[in-house]
Amino acid sequence: MSKKQSVNKAKNREKQKSQEACNKQVEEKGELSPLVFQIDNFNHSEFLQRQGEKKLLQGEPKGIALFELAAQFDSQNPIMFYEQGVALFEYGREVKVKKYLLLANKSFKEATRLDPNYFVAWQAWGKSLSLLGNLFNEHHFYLSAKTKYEKALIVKESVKNDLLSDFYWQYASVMEKIGDHSKEIFDLNIALEAYSVVLAYSEEMPIKFWQDFGNLCLKLASQVNDINLYMKAINCFRNGINRSTSNSESWHYLGIALSQLYEITFDEDHFCQANECFTNAAKLHPQNTPIWKDWAKLLSHSGKRLNDAKRLHSCIEKCHKAYSCNRKDVDTLIIWSEALSHLGLITERLDLIFEGTNKAVEAEDRFTLSPEIYYAFGMNLFALGKYHSDIDYYYQAIEKFQEGLSMCRTSHKLWFHLAYTYAVVAEIESDFSLYERSCKFYQKALYLNPQSSYYYEYGCILLKLAEANHDRTYLELALSNFEEAFNLQKNAVYLRPEWLYQYALALDLKGDVSDEEKFYVKALEILKRVLMLDPEFPDIHYKIALIYSHLGELIEEGQAHERAIAHYKIAYQKNEENDTLLLDWALTLINLAQITPQTEEREQLWKEAEYKFIQAAKLGNTEVSYHLACLYSLMMHYEKAIYHLERAEFFDALPPLDEVLEDEWLENLRQTEVFRSFINHLQA
DSSP states (O other), rough: OHHHHHHHHHHHHHHHHHHHHHHHHHHHHHHOOOOGGGGGTTOHHHHHHHHHHHHHHHTTTTTTHHHHHHHHHHHOOHHHHHHHHHHHHHHHHHHHHHHHHHHHHHHHHHHHHTTOOHHHHHHHHHHHHHHHHHOOOOOOHHHHHHHHHHHHHHOTTTTTHHHHHHHHHHHHHHHHHHHHHHHHHHHHHHHHHHHHHHHHOOOOOHHHHHHHHHHHHHHHHHHHHHHHHHHHHHHHHHHHHHHOTOHHHHHHHHHHHHHHHHHHHOHHHHHHHHHHHHHHHHOHHHHHHHHHHHHHHHHHHHHHHOOOOHHHHHHHHHHHHHHHOOTTHHHHHHHHHHHHHHHHHHHHHHHHHHHHHHHHHHHHSSSOOHHHHHHHHHHHHHHHHHHOHHHHHHHHHHHHHHHHHOOOEEEHHEEEEEHHHHHHHHHHHHHHHHHHHHOOOOOOOOHHOOHHHHHHHHHHHHHHHHHHHHHHHHHHHHHHHHHHHHHHHHHHHHHHHHHHHHHHHHHHHHHHHHTTTTHHHHHHHHHHHHHHHHHHTTTTHHHHHHHHHHHHHHHHHHHHHHHHHHHHHHHHHHHHHHHHHHHHHHHHHHHHHHHHOOOOHHHHHHHHHHHHHHHHHHOOOOOOHHHHHHHHHTTHHHHHHHHHHHHHTTOOOOHHHHHHHHOOGGHHTSSSHHHHHHHHHHHH
């Protein structure tokens, strides 16, 4: 062996010895042997970096000191700082300690300072900040994460597709968190766009992605009432199921999405699909309380809307299941309480209403009072008010809804039911000021949750006010709300005959106040659709007859009056005790007589009208007297006319004096002395 070889061999032994000494000191103290600094061609920073990573992987935080030493040897290496940040992030995520995640951020910051185009470092920094927001519920971390992701967006050129798909997924998650906090649709839309971009880079995404994407669509859909977003959410969850039919979460989420779509469309196909999804989810995870609870919500909503006792019984069964899985869930008791009360109402079983009240009491005893508990009490009291026809219960229900609102002013359900209960009380007491109060509460509910059923109920109250006050403003608002309800629920024209009916009433009134034929024609078209949907719809023929009468009176056309009479006959066959129907029928006969040129036919119509008036009077209608006076004036039977005017005065059924003096049907009578004496008597 040459002298040179001997020297090299000795140096190698010395280097190996120094490395072993360094390893030993690092293992024991996390310190660096001074000998290491004397070794030539030894990569101190890389060695320390790997040792630090090893320490953190083993759960020992002293690896952080080794990172600091490594940085002293290679302070201009962005890759080293990035790798340190990743190691610190993984360790901080494992132990859930803020300090280590903040140190990771510090390393990422240094990496991006040294290389501003370092895409994965910007992405990792954003991911670390997002985790801090998730772990410690501090919103500013999400805002900081957003800025880091936006920096990454600027330098994303030439980045591999698989990296970009993960990046956009992370960015979407952060924007969703920001949108949840800001309540801004704009932020959620950015998240939605980011989720969509993910698919441009990779179509094969895991189940979790489809669940996250679907839940965001669902969140946005509920805020903007967009059926397309509901459908997109449903497709996302179905994509998740296609990747694994044994994933209970995907079935559960799909059931929720279909349930929410059902609440908008009232399409029974959506109900059946949602029911099937919850069935599959419950089979896969039978101890999952939220599955049973969300299933119960679907059945409760449908059962209440359709007054379906079978579905309400099924809802109660699901509440039992949820309760057996988790007795500490207050929402289960609230759903249970409302379902029992409504079932008791439609089956006329007071015991079920009391059982529903007991569930609300249990919730009150076991949990902190909340708006939801007050809501449950309010619904129980409303049911008792309806069952007993007792206005005191309605007022007690109002108090409970108000107490709930004192705790949470953003509960649209409380505002809506407060409005609805006031409307019921207003009708009982014939107090239109209560209708006006009800309107204010409907406006609050609609502001918070503009759903179709809220628009419809608000429209009904506005229509009542328009009829009572002859107010065009109320009428226009009523029409606007009905149209908005139909706009939000497109299939209501097939599923909601009662909505069509009320809309037709509003159009009829619009025809009265505007003297425009088109509104009557449209109202008749709508009522004919109602007749097709439900031939037994209450008073449908009577209402069609009335509108034909109004149309005939406006255009002075005999055919419209004749069609009205045909519908009066059908309506009368269904209800021979309706005195108002007989009165309106008689008025139509008189209007037809007025445009009938043949004397004999006109007199026949008058006689028939007289007979209908007398029938109505026998049924107790006091308004008949004035109209009989008008008829006898036309027939020139002046003594009978005055007699019935006096009876109308006795029954307090005379219209205002100005109308009496201007009524064209009284023109003949006004020429007589006896009429002038009657008017003088009224003016005295």
